[in-house]
Amino acid sequence: MSKRESSKYKLDRRLGENIWGRPKSPVNRREYGPGQHGQRRKGKLSDFGLQLRAKQKLKGHYGDISEKQFRRTYEEANRRKGDTSENLIGLLESRLDAVVYRAKFVPTIFAARQFINHGHIQVNGRRVNISSYRCRPGDVVTVRERSRELTIVLEAVQLAERDVPDYIDADHSKMTATFARVPQLADVPYAVHMEPNLVVEYYSR
Incomplete structure:
Protein backbone atom coordinates (compact mmCIF):
# COMPACT_ATOMS: atom_id res chain seq x y z
CA MET A 1 0.00 0.00 0.00
CA GLU A 93 -15.70 21.86 -6.78
CA SER A 94 -14.14 24.14 -9.39
CA ARG A 95 -10.69 22.67 -8.75
CA LEU A 96 -9.42 20.67 -11.72
CA ASP A 97 -8.75 17.56 -9.62
CA ALA A 98 -12.34 17.67 -8.34
CA VAL A 99 -13.72 17.97 -11.89
CA VAL A 100 -11.58 15.05 -13.12
CA TYR A 101 -12.75 12.95 -10.15
CA ARG A 102 -16.44 13.88 -10.54
CA ALA A 103 -16.27 13.10 -14.27
CA LYS A 104 -15.20 9.52 -13.39
CA PHE A 105 -11.95 9.65 -15.36
CA VAL A 106 -10.19 8.22 -12.28
CA PRO A 107 -11.39 6.23 -9.24
CA THR A 108 -10.29 8.58 -6.43
CA ILE A 109 -9.51 12.23 -5.78
CA PHE A 110 -5.93 11.20 -4.98
CA ALA A 111 -5.64 9.48 -8.36
CA ALA A 112 -7.03 12.64 -10.01
CA ARG A 113 -4.22 14.72 -8.54
CA GLN A 114 -1.55 12.27 -9.73
CA PHE A 115 -3.21 11.96 -13.15
CA ILE A 116 -3.12 15.73 -13.63
CA ASN A 117 0.44 16.08 -12.33
CA HIS A 118 1.63 13.49 -14.87
CA GLY A 119 0.23 15.53 -17.75
CA HIS A 120 -2.72 13.37 -18.81
CA ILE A 121 -5.30 16.20 -18.75
CA GLN A 122 -6.04 19.11 -21.08
CA VAL A 123 -8.33 22.08 -20.43
CA ASN A 124 -9.73 23.76 -23.55
CA GLY A 125 -7.10 21.95 -25.63
CA ARG A 126 -4.10 22.96 -23.51
CA ARG A 127 -2.26 20.66 -21.13
CA VAL A 128 -2.66 21.63 -17.47
CA ASN A 129 -0.68 19.85 -14.75
CA ILE A 130 -1.78 21.89 -11.74
CA SER A 131 -4.41 20.12 -9.61
CA SER A 132 -5.67 23.33 -8.00
CA TYR A 133 -6.30 24.98 -11.39
CA ARG A 134 -9.73 26.63 -11.19
CA CYS A 135 -12.17 25.64 -13.89
CA ARG A 136 -14.76 28.12 -15.11
CA PRO A 137 -18.23 27.33 -16.46
CA GLY A 138 -17.88 26.21 -20.07
CA ASP A 139 -14.34 24.84 -19.68
CA VAL A 140 -13.83 21.52 -21.46
CA VAL A 141 -11.62 19.00 -19.64
CA THR A 142 -10.20 16.22 -21.83
CA VAL A 143 -8.13 13.11 -21.18
CA ARG A 144 -5.18 13.24 -23.62
CA GLU A 145 -5.65 10.82 -26.49
CA ARG A 146 -2.61 8.70 -25.63
CA SER A 147 -3.88 8.30 -22.04
CA ARG A 148 -7.40 7.10 -22.79
CA GLU A 149 -6.56 3.40 -22.83
CA LEU A 150 -4.87 3.43 -19.43
CA THR A 151 -6.29 0.77 -17.12
CA ILE A 152 -7.06 3.29 -14.38
CA VAL A 153 -9.25 5.31 -16.78
CA LEU A 154 -11.09 2.32 -18.26
CA GLU A 155 -11.85 0.92 -14.81
CA ALA A 156 -12.97 4.28 -13.37
CA VAL A 157 -15.53 4.83 -16.14
CA GLN A 158 -17.18 1.51 -15.23
CA LEU A 159 -17.44 2.23 -11.49
CA ALA A 160 -20.98 1.76 -10.27
CA GLU A 161 -20.43 3.27 -6.83
CA ARG A 162 -20.95 6.87 -7.97
CA ASP A 163 -22.57 8.87 -10.79
CA VAL A 164 -21.45 11.98 -12.63
CA PRO A 165 -23.27 15.01 -11.12
CA ASP A 166 -25.44 17.14 -13.40
CA TYR A 167 -23.14 20.19 -13.24
CA ILE A 168 -20.59 18.20 -15.25
CA ASP A 169 -21.46 17.07 -18.77
CA ALA A 170 -19.25 14.02 -19.32
CA ASP A 171 -18.87 12.12 -22.59
CA HIS A 172 -16.88 8.97 -21.87
CA SER A 173 -16.82 7.93 -25.52
CA LYS A 174 -14.71 11.04 -26.25
CA MET A 175 -13.21 11.27 -22.75
CA THR A 176 -14.32 14.86 -22.33
CA ALA A 177 -16.16 16.67 -19.55
CA THR A 178 -17.62 20.17 -19.65
CA PHE A 179 -17.82 22.07 -16.37
CA ALA A 180 -21.34 23.34 -16.95
CA ARG A 181 -21.81 25.48 -13.84
CA VAL A 182 -20.53 26.13 -10.35
CA PRO A 183 -22.58 23.89 -8.04
CA GLN A 184 -24.19 24.61 -4.70
CA LEU A 185 -23.86 22.36 -1.66
CA ALA A 186 -27.12 20.52 -2.42
CA ASP A 187 -25.84 19.59 -5.90
CA VAL A 188 -22.63 17.88 -4.76
CA PRO A 189 -22.86 14.08 -4.32
Whole structure:
Protein backbone atom coordinates (compact mmCIF):
# COMPACT_ATOMS: atom_id res chain seq x y z
CA MET A 1 0.00 0.00 0.00
CA SER A 2 1.38 3.37 -0.99
CA LYS A 3 1.88 6.18 1.46
CA ARG A 4 -1.04 8.09 -0.05
CA GLU A 5 -3.38 5.09 0.15
CA SER A 6 -2.40 4.59 3.79
CA SER A 7 -3.02 8.26 4.53
CA LYS A 8 -6.42 8.08 2.86
CA TYR A 9 -7.63 5.14 4.94
CA LYS A 10 -6.21 6.62 8.15
CA LEU A 11 -8.33 9.70 7.48
CA ASP A 12 -11.47 7.58 7.16
CA ARG A 13 -10.78 5.74 10.42
CA ARG A 14 -9.78 8.86 12.31
CA LEU A 15 -13.04 10.57 11.37
CA GLY A 16 -15.06 7.37 11.73
CA GLU A 17 -16.78 7.94 8.37
CA ASN A 18 -16.35 6.66 4.83
CA ILE A 19 -16.01 10.15 3.40
CA TRP A 20 -15.65 9.03 -0.24
CA GLY A 21 -18.14 6.16 -0.14
CA ARG A 22 -15.45 3.68 -1.21
CA PRO A 23 -16.34 -0.01 -0.72
CA LYS A 24 -12.77 -0.79 0.42
CA SER A 25 -12.82 1.72 3.27
CA PRO A 26 -11.82 0.10 6.60
CA VAL A 27 -14.70 1.97 8.26
CA ASN A 28 -17.03 -0.48 6.54
CA ARG A 29 -15.54 -3.18 8.80
CA ARG A 30 -14.38 -1.18 11.85
CA GLU A 31 -16.31 1.95 12.78
CA TYR A 32 -14.04 2.75 15.71
CA GLY A 33 -10.85 4.80 15.50
CA PRO A 34 -7.33 3.44 14.97
CA GLY A 35 -4.88 2.58 17.73
CA GLN A 36 -5.14 0.82 21.09
CA HIS A 37 -7.61 3.40 22.41
CA GLY A 38 -9.78 3.49 19.31
CA GLN A 39 -12.64 1.52 20.84
CA ARG A 40 -13.02 3.74 23.88
CA ARG A 41 -16.30 5.56 24.24
CA LYS A 42 -15.97 9.02 22.75
CA GLY A 43 -16.89 12.04 24.82
CA LYS A 44 -19.17 14.80 23.57
CA LEU A 45 -17.32 17.22 21.30
CA SER A 46 -17.18 20.93 22.12
CA ASP A 47 -18.32 23.52 19.59
CA PHE A 48 -14.69 23.99 18.58
CA GLY A 49 -14.30 20.21 18.23
CA LEU A 50 -17.33 20.00 15.94
CA GLN A 51 -16.01 22.86 13.81
CA LEU A 52 -12.53 21.31 13.59
CA ARG A 53 -13.99 17.93 12.64
CA ALA A 54 -16.12 19.51 9.90
CA LYS A 55 -13.02 21.24 8.52
CA GLN A 56 -10.96 18.04 8.57
CA LYS A 57 -13.73 16.13 6.83
CA LEU A 58 -14.26 18.68 4.06
CA LYS A 59 -10.52 19.25 3.57
CA GLY A 60 -9.93 15.50 3.51
CA HIS A 61 -12.63 14.87 0.93
CA TYR A 62 -10.71 16.99 -1.58
CA GLY A 63 -7.55 14.93 -1.22
CA ASP A 64 -6.43 16.23 2.18
CA ILE A 65 -5.21 19.48 0.64
CA SER A 66 -2.81 21.58 2.68
CA GLU A 67 -4.07 23.82 5.46
CA LYS A 68 -2.51 26.86 3.77
CA GLN A 69 -4.30 26.16 0.49
CA PHE A 70 -7.60 25.37 2.21
CA ARG A 71 -7.52 28.55 4.27
CA ARG A 72 -6.71 30.58 1.16
CA THR A 73 -9.78 29.06 -0.51
CA TYR A 74 -11.92 30.02 2.49
CA GLU A 75 -10.60 33.58 2.44
CA GLU A 76 -11.53 33.95 -1.23
CA ALA A 77 -14.99 32.51 -0.52
CA ASN A 78 -15.39 35.03 2.28
CA ARG A 79 -14.44 37.94 0.00
CA ARG A 80 -17.05 37.01 -2.58
CA LYS A 81 -20.64 38.17 -2.43
CA GLY A 82 -23.24 35.73 -1.19
CA ASP A 83 -23.19 32.88 1.31
CA THR A 84 -19.60 32.07 2.32
CA SER A 85 -20.26 28.35 2.86
CA GLU A 86 -21.84 28.00 -0.60
CA ASN A 87 -18.97 29.99 -2.12
CA LEU A 88 -16.49 27.65 -0.43
CA ILE A 89 -18.12 24.55 -1.91
CA GLY A 90 -18.26 26.20 -5.33
CA LEU A 91 -14.54 27.01 -5.23
CA LEU A 92 -13.59 23.51 -4.07
CA GLU A 93 -15.70 21.86 -6.78
CA SER A 94 -14.14 24.14 -9.39
CA ARG A 95 -10.69 22.67 -8.75
CA LEU A 96 -9.42 20.67 -11.72
CA ASP A 97 -8.75 17.56 -9.62
CA ALA A 98 -12.34 17.67 -8.34
CA VAL A 99 -13.72 17.97 -11.89
CA VAL A 100 -11.58 15.05 -13.12
CA TYR A 101 -12.75 12.95 -10.15
CA ARG A 102 -16.44 13.88 -10.54
CA ALA A 103 -16.27 13.10 -14.27
CA LYS A 104 -15.20 9.52 -13.39
CA PHE A 105 -11.95 9.65 -15.36
CA VAL A 106 -10.19 8.22 -12.28
CA PRO A 107 -11.39 6.23 -9.24
CA THR A 108 -10.29 8.58 -6.43
CA ILE A 109 -9.51 12.23 -5.78
CA PHE A 110 -5.93 11.20 -4.98
CA ALA A 111 -5.64 9.48 -8.36
CA ALA A 112 -7.03 12.64 -10.01
CA ARG A 113 -4.22 14.72 -8.54
CA GLN A 114 -1.55 12.27 -9.73
CA PHE A 115 -3.21 11.96 -13.15
CA ILE A 116 -3.12 15.73 -13.63
CA ASN A 117 0.44 16.08 -12.33
CA HIS A 118 1.63 13.49 -14.87
CA GLY A 119 0.23 15.53 -17.75
CA HIS A 120 -2.72 13.37 -18.81
CA ILE A 121 -5.30 16.20 -18.75
CA GLN A 122 -6.04 19.11 -21.08
CA VAL A 123 -8.33 22.08 -20.43
CA ASN A 124 -9.73 23.76 -23.55
CA GLY A 125 -7.10 21.95 -25.63
CA ARG A 126 -4.10 22.96 -23.51
CA ARG A 127 -2.26 20.66 -21.13
CA VAL A 128 -2.66 21.63 -17.47
CA ASN A 129 -0.68 19.85 -14.75
CA ILE A 130 -1.78 21.89 -11.74
CA SER A 131 -4.41 20.12 -9.61
CA SER A 132 -5.67 23.33 -8.00
CA TYR A 133 -6.30 24.98 -11.39
CA ARG A 134 -9.73 26.63 -11.19
CA CYS A 135 -12.17 25.64 -13.89
CA ARG A 136 -14.76 28.12 -15.11
CA PRO A 137 -18.23 27.33 -16.46
CA GLY A 138 -17.88 26.21 -20.07
CA ASP A 139 -14.34 24.84 -19.68
CA VAL A 140 -13.83 21.52 -21.46
CA VAL A 141 -11.62 19.00 -19.64
CA THR A 142 -10.20 16.22 -21.83
CA VAL A 143 -8.13 13.11 -21.18
CA ARG A 144 -5.18 13.24 -23.62
CA GLU A 145 -5.65 10.82 -26.49
CA ARG A 146 -2.61 8.70 -25.63
CA SER A 147 -3.88 8.30 -22.04
CA ARG A 148 -7.40 7.10 -22.79
CA GLU A 149 -6.56 3.40 -22.83
CA LEU A 150 -4.87 3.43 -19.43
CA THR A 151 -6.29 0.77 -17.12
CA ILE A 152 -7.06 3.29 -14.38
CA VAL A 153 -9.25 5.31 -16.78
CA LEU A 154 -11.09 2.32 -18.26
CA GLU A 155 -11.85 0.92 -14.81
CA ALA A 156 -12.97 4.28 -13.37
CA VAL A 157 -15.53 4.83 -16.14
CA GLN A 158 -17.18 1.51 -15.23
CA LEU A 159 -17.44 2.23 -11.49
CA ALA A 160 -20.98 1.76 -10.27
CA GLU A 161 -20.43 3.27 -6.83
CA ARG A 162 -20.95 6.87 -7.97
CA ASP A 163 -22.57 8.87 -10.79
CA VAL A 164 -21.45 11.98 -12.63
CA PRO A 165 -23.27 15.01 -11.12
CA ASP A 166 -25.44 17.14 -13.40
CA TYR A 167 -23.14 20.19 -13.24
CA ILE A 168 -20.59 18.20 -15.25
CA ASP A 169 -21.46 17.07 -18.77
CA ALA A 170 -19.25 14.02 -19.32
CA ASP A 171 -18.87 12.12 -22.59
CA HIS A 172 -16.88 8.97 -21.87
CA SER A 173 -16.82 7.93 -25.52
CA LYS A 174 -14.71 11.04 -26.25
CA MET A 175 -13.21 11.27 -22.75
CA THR A 176 -14.32 14.86 -22.33
CA ALA A 177 -16.16 16.67 -19.55
CA THR A 178 -17.62 20.17 -19.65
CA PHE A 179 -17.82 22.07 -16.37
CA ALA A 180 -21.34 23.34 -16.95
CA ARG A 181 -21.81 25.48 -13.84
CA VAL A 182 -20.53 26.13 -10.35
CA PRO A 183 -22.58 23.89 -8.04
CA GLN A 184 -24.19 24.61 -4.70
CA LEU A 185 -23.86 22.36 -1.66
CA ALA A 186 -27.12 20.52 -2.42
CA ASP A 187 -25.84 19.59 -5.90
CA VAL A 188 -22.63 17.88 -4.76
CA PRO A 189 -22.86 14.08 -4.32
CA TYR A 190 -20.99 13.80 -1.04
CA ALA A 191 -20.97 10.29 0.43
CA VAL A 192 -21.41 11.77 3.93
CA HIS A 193 -23.01 14.90 5.35
CA MET A 194 -20.78 17.95 4.97
CA GLU A 195 -21.16 21.09 7.10
CA PRO A 196 -19.33 23.99 5.43
CA ASN A 197 -21.17 26.40 7.75
CA LEU A 198 -19.15 24.94 10.65
CA VAL A 199 -15.96 25.41 8.61
CA VAL A 200 -16.86 29.09 8.20
CA GLU A 201 -17.45 29.33 11.98
CA TYR A 202 -14.05 27.69 12.60
CA TYR A 203 -12.18 30.28 10.53
CA SER A 204 -14.32 33.16 11.81
CA ARG A 205 -13.28 32.66 15.42
